[in-house]
Amino acid sequence: MQELRFNPITGEWVIVSTATQRRPVRPSNVECPICPGGMEFPDVESYDIVVFENRYPSLLRNPPEVESNGIFKKKRAFGVCEVIVYTKDHNSSLSRMPLGQIEKLIRVWKDRTRDLYSLDFVKYVFIFENRGKEVGASLSHPHGQIYAFPFVPKRIEAKVEAMRKWYEENESCPVCDVLKNEDGERTVYENDSFIALVPFYARFPYEVHIYPKRHISTILELSEDEESDLARSIKTVVMKYDKLFDQEFPYMMMLFQSPLKEDVDHFFHFHIEFNPPKRDKDKIKWMASVETGTWTFINPVAPEEAARRLREVKV
Amino acid sequence: MRIFGRKVSKEFFSIIDKNFSLNWSIEKVHLGFSVKGFVRGKPGKVEVLRMDAPKRVLAGGWQSWSNFKVLDTKGQTFKSRDWKYRDTPVPSEKHLSDYFIAFEGTVVGFLSSRFAHPYFEVEDDQIVAYLDYFDSYFEEYIPIEPLVVLEAKSTPLILEIYSRMIAKENHVVLRKEKPIGWSSWYQYFSNLEWPDVLMNLEMAGEFPIEVFQIDDSYEMDIGDWYETKPGFPSLEIIAETIKERGFKPGIWLAPFSVSESSKIFKEHPNWVVKENGKPKVAYRNWGKDVYALDLSNEEVLNWLQDLFYNLRKMGYEFFKIDFLFAGAIPGERKTAESPIASYKRGMKVIKKVAGGAFILGCGAPLVPSAGLVDGMRISEDTAPYWDAENEEISAKYALRNGITRYFFHKRLWYNDPDCLILRDDSRLSKEQRKIYALVSGTLDGLIFLSDDLRKLSEDERNLLKKALDISGGKPRVENVMDDSMRYEITSRGSRSGNVHLVVDLESSEYKLEVDNSFRIDKREKLRDDGRKFYFYGEVS
Numbered sequence: 001m002q003e004l005r006f007n008p009i010t011g012e013w014v015i016v017s018t019a020t021q022r023r024p025v026r027p028s029n030v031e032c033p034i035c036p037g038g039m040e041f042p043d044v045e046s047y048d049i050v051v052f053e054n055r056y057p058s059l060l061r062n063p064p065e066v067e068s069n070g071i072f073k074k075k076r077a078f079g080v081c082e083v084i085v086y087t088k089d090h091n092s093s094l095s096r097m098p099l100g101q102i103e104k105l106i107r108v109w110k111d112r113t114r115d116l117y118s119l120d121f122v123k124y125v126f127i128f129e130n131r132g133k134e135v136g137a138s139l140s141h142p143h144g145q146i147y148a149f150p151f152v153p154k155r156i157e158a159k160v161e162a163m164r165k166w167y168e169e170n171e172s173c174p175v176c177d178v179l180k181n182e183d184g185e186r187t188v189y190e191n192d193s194f195i196a197l198v199p200f201y202a203r204f205p206y207e208v209h210i211y212p213k214r215h216i217s218t219i220l221e222l223s224e225d226e227e228s229d230l231a232r233s234i235k236t237v238v239m240k241y242d243k244l245f246d247q248e249f250p251y252m253m254m255l256f257q258s259p260l261k262e263d264v265d266h267f268f269h270f271h272i273e274f275n276p277p278k279r280d281k282d283k284i285k286w287m288a289s290v291e292t293g294t295w296t297f298i299n300p301v302a303p304e305e306a307a308r309r310l311r312e313v314k315v
Numbered sequence: 316m317r318i319f320g321r322k323v324s325k326e327f328f329s330i331i332d333k334n335f336s337l338n339w340s341i342e343k344v345h346l347g348f349s350v351k352g353f354v355r356g357k358p359g360k361v362e363v364l365r366m367d368a369p370k371r372v373l374a375g376g377w378q379s380w381s382n383f384k385v386l387d388t389k390g391q392t393f394k395s396r397d398w399k400y401r402d403t404p405v406p407s408e409k410h411l412s413d414y415f416i417a418f419e420g421t422v423v424g425f426l427s428s429r430f431a432h433p434y435f436e437v438e439d440d441q442i443v444a445y446l447d448y449f450d451s452y453f454e455e456y457i458p459i460e461p462l463v464v465l466e467a468k469s470t471p472l473i474l475e476i477y478s479r480m481i482a483k484e485n486h487v488v489l490r491k492e493k494p495i496g497w498s499s500w501y502q503y504f505s506n507l508e509w510p511d512v513l514m515n516l517e518m519a520g521e522f523p524i525e526v527f528q529i530d531d532s533y534e535m536d537i538g539d540w541y542e543t544k545p546g547f548p549s550l551e552i553i554a555e556t557i558k559e560r561g562f563k564p565g566i567w568l569a570p571f572s573v574s575e576s577s578k579i580f581k582e583h584p585n586w587v588v589k590e591n592g593k594p595k596v597a598y599r600n601w602g603k604d605v606y607a608l609d610l611s612n613e614e615v616l617n618w619l620q621d622l623f624y625n626l627r628k629m630g631y632e633f634f635k636i637d638f639l640f641a642g643a644i645p646g647e648r649k650t651a652e653s654p655i656a657s658y659k660r661g662m663k664v665i666k667k668v669a670g671g672a673f674i675l676g677c678g679a680p681l682v683p684s685a686g687l688v689d690g691m692r693i694s695e696d697t698a699p700y701w702d703a704e705n706e707e708i709s710a711k712y713a714l715r716n717g718i719t720r721y722f723f724h725k726r727l728w729y730n731d732p733d734c735l736i737l738r739d740d741s742r743l744s745k746e747q748r749k750i751y752a753l754v755s756g757t758l759d760g761l762i763f764l765s766d767d768l769r770k771l772s773e774d775e776r777n778l779l780k781k782a783l784d785i786s787g788g789k790p791r792v793e794n795v796m797d798d799s800m801r802y803e804i805t806s807r808g809s810r811s812g813n814v815h816l817v818v819d820l821e822s823s824e825y826k827l828e829v830d831n832s833f834r835i836d837k838r839e840k841l842r843d844d845g846r847k848f849y850f851y852g853e854v855s
């Protein structure tokens with residue numbers, strides 16, 4: 001079964017996808033399906049970066065027909081789910097990869113963003129990486145994913161609306177205003193084009209956001225220099241994460257670009273969020289009832305303190 | 316600011332006039348407010364908004380060909396050109412603009428034109444926005460054409476937002492494909508012969524052309540579309556021949572026009588819009604008086620439906636429908652509906668029957684066509700020469716409109732900046748041909764060639780490739796309010812990267828910068844299970 005179901009209580013769409021149930025759970029190195037020669041690349045000796053359509057997609061280019069029944073509203077599960085393999089090296093990661101490889105990855109993200117938005121049913125392209133079993137990553141080989149949604153997801157909609165409201169009241173973008181007022185206390189890393197910080201409003205203990213200093217709304221606008229600076233920012237943040245507790249740090253990395261088909265670029269500021277679930281070396285910050293049920297987060301570490309600790313990690 | 320003659324002080328209002336009643340309200344919208352409401356009776360010409368006139372406004376523009384540029388509001392007197400209704404359906408000396416105006420940081424504009432024609436006049440030191448319902452009478456309440464006032468620091472930004480609002484109001488659904496094509500017009504004009512078509516068809520395979528479109532010249536007369544002129548095969552054979560060569564057959568016609576000499580006019584003199592009971596000349600062209608079909612007449616609509624049904628059946632997949640403004644000229648019609656409502660009725664018939672094909676509007680009233688065309692010419696014709704006196708037909712002024720109306724693109728339809736003329740035997744210099752191609756590419760509009768394809772050298776083919784390479788982005792004209800003919804155009808995320816193009820239409824100079832931030836090698840592979848794989852790597 002593959003379909004979208006509408007929840008009239010929250011106004012959100014839910015993807016019902018029984019195909020994802022068949023996904024493997026963290027196979028070992030020898031049977032990694034995305035290494036060269038693995039299940040996905042049986043005849044491939046090597047590759048640089050490769051993107052492919054998920055074997056177990058939640059959304060489909062040609063989904064089955066559905067029938068709504070009164071209040072039980074359904075839609076066809078149009079969309080594309082892709083896997084991006086960052087490198088052929090199974091044991092690499094964003095912290096260990098050469099900068100040039102991450103720059104290339106950014107160009108691949110750009111290409112996928114443009115390609116996927118050219119599909120008429122795509123309303124939002126979401127690029128992300130789940131790293132570590134703590135956030136449900138099913139493979140340890142460095143990879144990310146892309147979901148091309150047939151609707152603008154609820155949290156993106158909330159961000160768009162909040163930024164729109166701020167713009168209407170202040171005639172400026174809220175992220176630009178945040179950056180104007182940051183004094184360095186929450187800064188983790190900074191270069192010419194980007195700043196990585198634990199935001200004032202962090203929800204997770206070691207949450208880091210990467211903001212471009214220039215107001216841009218999508219990665220499509222990045223110049224070559226900015227690509228380099230973004231690659232360095234991502235690598236630095238993940239290196240700091242890995243050294244913080246001397247372990248491969250689990251996280252959810254998410255790219256928030258504006259919905260390209262809407263005219264919201266003037267107030268939507270592109271950003272990357274790292275949402276790590278750890279609150280200490282051996283402790284997890286769980287998404288429990290309050291967080292899941294009310295969207296209200298209780299952060300046990302002051303963002304300023306988290307920023308200080310991450311800043312002090314030398315990489 | 317006064318709206319419907321009153322100071323804005325509360326949210327809901329009613330006006331009871333001897334001829335009509337009108338209820339209206341103000342709503343907040345992103346970056347401004349809107350005025351919406353309902354009217355019934357015989358409203359005629361209704362004042363909607365009155366405001367102090369800024370010194371300069373970006374204005375002008377009932378239809379595709381109308382010049383759209385910065386105007387001085389002082390001493391501005393509207394001059395109707397050779398055809399009375401070519402520039403507006405409501406010509407008067409006070410006329411300033413149709414649908415909307417923009418000035419630094421502000422756009423004042425109407426979101427639809429369903430029944431009334433919205434426009435702006437200059438009266439002393441004030442600009443007045445009107446809705447003209449002509450002689451129409453409405454038994455029941457109908458929605459007025461909503462007006463918005465938007466303000467922000469960036470004028471291009473609010474023009475883009477205004478355009479998106481028009482799209483939403485008119486339920487625009489953008490077509491998936493934006494075809495690349497060839498048109499016969501700017502090489503052969505009305506001298507096209509069948510061997511020219513065959514020769515270009517043979518050559519077209521060397522170019523990335525999908526649509527092969529025959530322009531004006533194949534037909535016996537304006538209105539007698541089924542009959543081809545001597546030397547041309549039947550319409551069926553033309554379509555078949557194009558299709559056999561692997562292209563989508565495209566055809567030009569002026570579906571709302573009939574010439575004085577046409578059979579259709581002679582057989583059905585009552586099918587046209589009249590004045591004082593006699594056929595009214597809509598415009599003159601081809602050395603003839605041309606009349607406008609009365610699109611309120613069911614017989615005419617049936618004829619129109621049959622025409623497009625038959626053309627679709629013959630295999631045509633692209634229609635360039637021209638001189639459309641004729642369908643909306645004021646005059647006497649069979650029913651009392653407004654010229655605008657009548658125009659929309661005709662367009663809806665075409666869309667319904669031919670909607671599977673690509674519909675390119677030309678000479679078309681802009682806002683009433685939103686949602687009813689896939690592409691829209693947004694300028695006067697281009698030409699195989701650069702300049703002309705009094706801003707008459709020329710490449711330079713066609714391109715200016717392509718630039719100043721950039722914000723409609725991909726919001727209301729695909730903008731058509733008119734064809735590229737790449738051959739070197741025209742009166743266009745190499746730089747001028749380059750400028751046209753590069754601006755058209757950066758602005759991401761439709762790209763159609765109009766040359767004898769045998770004449771195109773390697774350089775000219777490369778120019779086409781370059782224009783296509785820098786298309787696909789999100790364009791913006793940063794200084795759209797500039798009246799110096801020097802424009803700064805950016806495009807984010809084109810096929811090649813971010814584009815920055817500065818172009819001076821007076822001196823024919825340009826500077827193009829592409830940051831190449833998209834350069835990456837990609838190989839696509841389709842697996843047996845139907846999944847797509849993309850292998851990326853360094854550009855070799």
